[in-house]
Amino acid sequence: MRRLLHICWLLWFVIVPLRGQTTLQPQLGEPLTGDSIIHNVVASADWYARIVGDYRADLYVKGHFKAYRRNILLRVVPSMFRFDKGVKDYIIESKNEVHYSAPDIYDVKVQALTGTFRRNNGEVGNAMKYFNMNIYSNDLLPDKLISPFTSNGHRYYYYILDSIFTERTPVEYKVLLVPRYKSNQLVNGYVTVRDRSWTVSEGYMAGQVDQVKFKVRVKMGAEGSEMYLPQRIDVKMLFNFIGNKIGADYTALYTYKDIKLSGSLPETLPRKRDYNLSDLYRLSVNTDTTNTHIANMDTLRPIPLTGIEKRLYDVFAEREEYRRNTPPEPKSKSRVFWGEVGDMLISDYTFRFNDLTSVKFYPLLNPLQLRYSHSNGVSYVQRFKYNQYYANGRSLYVSPRIGYYFRHKEFYWRCDADFTYYPEKLGRITLHMGNGNRIYSNEVVDRLDLPSDSVLDFNKLKLDYFKDLYVQLSNDIEITNGLLLSVGLSYHRRTLVDKVNLYNPDLQQYLSGKLRDTYSSFAPRIRVEWTPGQYYYMDGHRKVNLYSHYPTFSVDWERGIQGVFGSSGKYERIELDMQQKFRFGGIRYLSYRVGCGAFTDQEDMYFVDFFNLRRNNLPDDWNDDLGGTFQLLDSRWYNWSNKYVRGHVSYETPFLVFRHLRKYVNLIESERLYGGVLLMPRLLPYIELGYGIGTHIFDCAAFVSFVNGKYESFGCKFAFELFR
Numbered sequence: 076m077r078r079l080l081h082i083c084w085l086l087w088f089v090i091v092p093l094r095g096q097t098t099l100q101p102q103l104g105e106p107l108t109g110d111s112i113i114h115n116v117v118a119s120a121d122w123y124a125r126i127v128g129d130y131r132a133d134l135y136v137k138g139h140f141k142a143y144r145r146n147i148l149l150r151v152v153p154s155m156f157r158f159d160k161g162v163k164d165y166i167i168e169s170k171n172e173v174h175y176s177a178p179d180i181y182d183v184k185v186q187a188l189t190g191t192f193r194r195n196n197g198e199v200g201n202a203m204k205y206f207n208m209n210i211y212s213n214d215l216l217p218d219k220l221i222s223p224f225t226s227n228g229h230r231y232y233y234y235i236l237d238s239i240f241t242e243r244t245p246v247e248y249k250v251l252l253v254p255r256y257k258s259n260q261l262v263n264g265y266v267t268v269r270d271r272s273w274t275v276s277e278g279y280m281a282g283q284v285d286q287v288k289f290k291v292r293v294k295m296g297a298e299g300s301e302m303y304l305p306q307r308i309d310v311k312m313l314f315n316f317i318g319n320k321i322g323a324d325y326t327a328l329y330t331y332k333d334i335k336l337s338g339s340l341p342e343t344l345p346r347k348r349d350y351n352l353s354d355l356y357r358l359s360v361n362t363d364t365t366n367t368h369i370a371n372m373d374t375l376r377p378i379p380l381t382g383i384e385k386r387l388y389d390v391f392a393e394r395e396e397y398r399r400n401t402p403p404e405p406k407s408k409s410r411v412f413w414g415e416v417g418d419m420l421i422s423d424y425t426f427r428f429n430d431l432t433s434v435k436f437y438p439l440l441n442p443l444q445l446r447y448s449h450s451n452g453v454s455y456v457q458r459f460k461y462n463q464y465y466a467n468g469r470s471l472y473v474s475p476r477i478g479y480y481f482r483h484k485e486f487y488w489r490c491d492a493d494f495t496y497y498p499e500k501l502g503r504i505t506l507h508m509g510n511g512n513r514i515y516s517n518e519v520v521d522r523l524d525l526p527s528d529s530v531l532d533f534n535k536l537k538l539d540y541f542k543d544l545y546v547q548l549s550n551d552i553e554i555t556n557g558l559l560l561s562v563g564l565s566y567h568r569r570t571l572v573d574k575v576n577l578y579n580p581d582l583q584q585y586l587s588g589k590l591r592d593t594y595s596s597f598a599p600r601i602r603v604e605w606t607p608g609q610y611y612y613m614d615g616h617r618k619v620n621l622y623s624h625y626p627t628f629s630v631d632w633e634r635g636i637q638g639v640f641g642s643s644g645k646y647e648r649i650e651l652d653m654q655q656k657f658r659f660g661g662i663r664y665l666s667y668r669v670g671c672g673a674f675t676d677q678e679d680m681y682f683v684d685f686f687n688l689r690r691n692n693l694p695d696d697w698n699d700d701l702g703g704t705f706q707l708l709d710s711r712w713y714n715w716s717n718k719y720v721r722g723h724v725s726y727e728t729p730f731l732v733f734r735h736l737r738k739y740v741n742l743i744e745s746e747r748l749y750g751g752v753l754l755m756p757r758l759l760p761y762i763e764l765g766y767g768i769g770t771h772i773f774d775c776a777a778f779v780s781f782v783n784g785k786y787e788s789f790g791c792k793f794a795f796e797l798f799r
Contacts, residue, residue: 109234109250115273116266117224127303129335132173135328135377138190139384140165143320152316162394165191166387170375189369191391219284219744221260221662221729223252231255231730237265246270252280259283259771260662260729260744274302285771288313300334328377350556352621353612435460449707449778449790452482456693468498468616478693485513487692498617501553505563511543512690513572514682514714541569541594541682549600557609557623561602565633566640569594569682596635596681597642604629626655631686637678645678650687662745664727674717683714688721705751705763707780707790716755723751732766745769749776759783772796 142163149155158165167190174182215222223232231254238249248268254261262282266275274295281290294307310325369388380388437444437458447453456478463471475490489509496502549563571592607625611618628651635646650672657665672685690710731746749765760783767776774796780787 107236107248109236110229112236112248112250112268112273113223113228113234116268116275117226117228119273126336127175127300127334129333130175130300130304131332132175133330133332133377134169134171134173135330135375136167136169136171136325137327137376137384138167138323138325139387140167140324141322143322145319145321146317148317149319149321152319155321159394164383164387166384167192168372168376170372187368187372187375189372191387215262215280216284218662219260220262220282223262223266231261240267245272247276256730258729258744259742269302272302276302286314286316288315296331300336301331304331304334305329330377350608350610351612352610431464433460433462435462444795446792446794448792449788450710451480451690454478454480454692468495468614470495470498470617476693480692486510489693495617497552499613501551501559501618501620503551505547505549505551507545507547509545509693511545511567511684512692512710512713513540514543514569514684540572542572543682543684544568544570547600549602553618556611557606559604561600561604563600563602565596565598565600566642567596567682567684569596594643594682595641596644596646597639598633598635598646598648600631600633602629602631626653628653631672633686635681644681645676646674646681647676648672648674648685650685652687662729665725667722667724669722671720672718677717683717685713685719688719689713705753705761705780706765706776706778706792707763707788708753708761712753712755712758712761715757718755720754721752723749725749727769733768742770742772743768744771747776749778761787767792769796 142158170187172184221231233253235251235253237251240247249265251265252263254263262280264280267277269276276295278293290311292309293305296302296304296306306329308327312323314321444456458476461473472493478487487510492506494504546566549561551561553559606623606627608623610621631650633648635644637643637645652670654668670687674683726748727745729745733743747767751763753761762781763778765776765778775793777791779789
């Protein structure tokens with residue numbers, strides 16, 4: 076019910092005031108063109124952003140859903156409605172009160188919510204994001220659609236003047252929006268623009284995001300203050316996925332009670348830089364008095380139901396009456412058991428014990444969790460999530476995950492737990508435990524008698540590998556905005572994989588008799604992370620970081636201490652890191668990361684295991700697996716040297732190599748360039764270059780590597796990204 080509730084009231088996001096004032100008038104005798112009209116609309120953005128200071132409105136939302144075709148694979152789609160057997164058509168209605176105050180402060184009260192879904196925890200095609208679409212923003216959907224009204228929109232769209240309505244007052248122009256390339260990140264449609272004020276009176280846009288084809292029509296107010304606000308929004312969606320076809324049609328109507336214009340008065344503008352953007356992100360929703368009785372909606376809806384919609388309610392009432400009067404069909408215990416097992420294998424489930432506690436299970440047999448890389452082969456990762464919320468923004472989050480690498484025949488597990496006790500200052504206690512990468516000790520490395528300029532072939536070296544079991548406990552707190560301090564403890568217990576070598580006298584003599592089957596290390600750890608100019612907002616008591624125009628700097632220090640919990644290794648590790656991500660217009664990104672690290676003051680046998688330079692065995696997504704990781708480099712190099720310097724850079728854009736081939740490959744949503752360099756003994760340098768594409772179904776990339784100026788290897792990486 077909560078998701079349906081959000082679907083219904085989030086439509087108000089589109090009523091953000093329309094924007095603009097500076098205009099570009101044609102010269103005397105110069106005809107008005109589609110380009111000049113859209114230029115005036117774009118130039119008008121900032122003015123109308125502040126013109127509405129306050130309003131109150133009633134918002135009515137009606138949705139009609141139809142399951143044209145569906146099969147068992149629909150159950151692997153996250154957050155999809157659970158449809159009743161044999162029922163194809165559904166309806167939902169909502170009546171809301173909205174109060175807006177500048178700048179972007181909203182208070183929403185859901186008065187009534189009704190529908191014919193029996194299990195209402197779901198949606199079709201993530202409908203909420205379409206209601207959050209602002210026709211004047213640079214990207215209509217974050218990281219998905221490039222707006223025709225972005226400042227460099229002429230690179231992606233043709234603007235064609237289709238009609239001039241001289242009989243209207245003021246004169247209106249209909250401008251067609253035609254994509255220059257065939258791409259799922261561009262929309263097509265039209266806008267009708269009023270002369271002189273350059274405000275939009277009507278807009279229509281169609282396109283596709285992931286598996287959803289959509290059509291959005293916005294009708295703005297006709298006169299007075301309402302001309303700056305939408306009056307009606309119609310959204311049509313069609314979801315297609317492996318034989319499943321689900322349609323959803325939404326209609327939203329606004330009835331404004333009171334609109335107050337404020338303009339851009341000097342006293343309303345900020346006088347100094349404030350990184351707290353809570354006023355721009357504040358949202359209050361009151362659902363305590365929501366009425367869910369169908370009969371109550373008859374007195375609230377501004378437009379009558381159609382005959383088909385009335386019939387949907389009648390049929391739903393008949394079904395519910397039949398269920399109440401008909402005893403359920405008895406099922407054998409084995410049938411119930413195997414039915415539940417089948418659900419767990421192919422469906423994701425979120426169990427909500429109450430409004431504050433939830434457990435999420437992902438499908439156990441989910442091919443979308445498979446991924447491939449040149450260095451690791453095929454792997455499979457599975458996750459679970461537990462969330463518990465307390466008063467004043469405190470929360471507990473637990474996320475176990477498991478993974479298996481088929482090439483290496485290695486099983487990995489990890490459990491991350493965070494207890495947030497001081498959400499205003501990001502204060503939390505974190506616990507991480509699991510089994511890390513298999514690793515070899517420095518003793519073997521130091522005693523290898525190899526030429527200093529030779530490149531190692533690890534497959535020819537007889538290294539003794541150790542399994543790693545680790546526990547990390549830390550306390551994080553924000554000292555001041557952007558400055559995060561983490562103080563904790565790290566414990567590793569490393570056990571020899573092949574214990575036969577313990578009884579090899581030649582090897583024991585080679586290692587001076589130091590080889591044991593188990594080594595432990597205990598180390599206090601301090602990490603300082605600083606992001607200058609960190610923007611954020613407060614969600615109640617919880618602080619949410621947004622972005623910064625500056626890099627994030629970090630220093631990570633760890634000191635091994637002997638004699639604590641059987642610890643035998645003494646060492647000191649320090650790492651420096653700097654990273655940043657830039658965003659440009661048209662959904663383009665440039666990111667970089669540079670860093671260095673070293674182990675010093677070593678005694679006894681120790682293990683080179685850096686924090687910032689390592690193979691991530693259980694990544695969350697594609698980007699998580701790329702940050703600070705080399706795709707073709709043998710993971711054993713990460714433990715070879717006690718010092719390193721490395722750098723990474725990546726660039727992502729919707730149009731690059733395949734710009735002129737989108738007619739045939741419009742599935743591609745982004746293209747990426749990768750570059751990385753690593754400096755350590757025997758790798759002077761190691762260079763890795765790559766090119767990749769991203770789609771809503773999968774991501775893939777190809778990489779080539781060079782060692783000491785010579786070609787080394789070529790390989791690919793592939794991962795499913797569907798529904799992530």
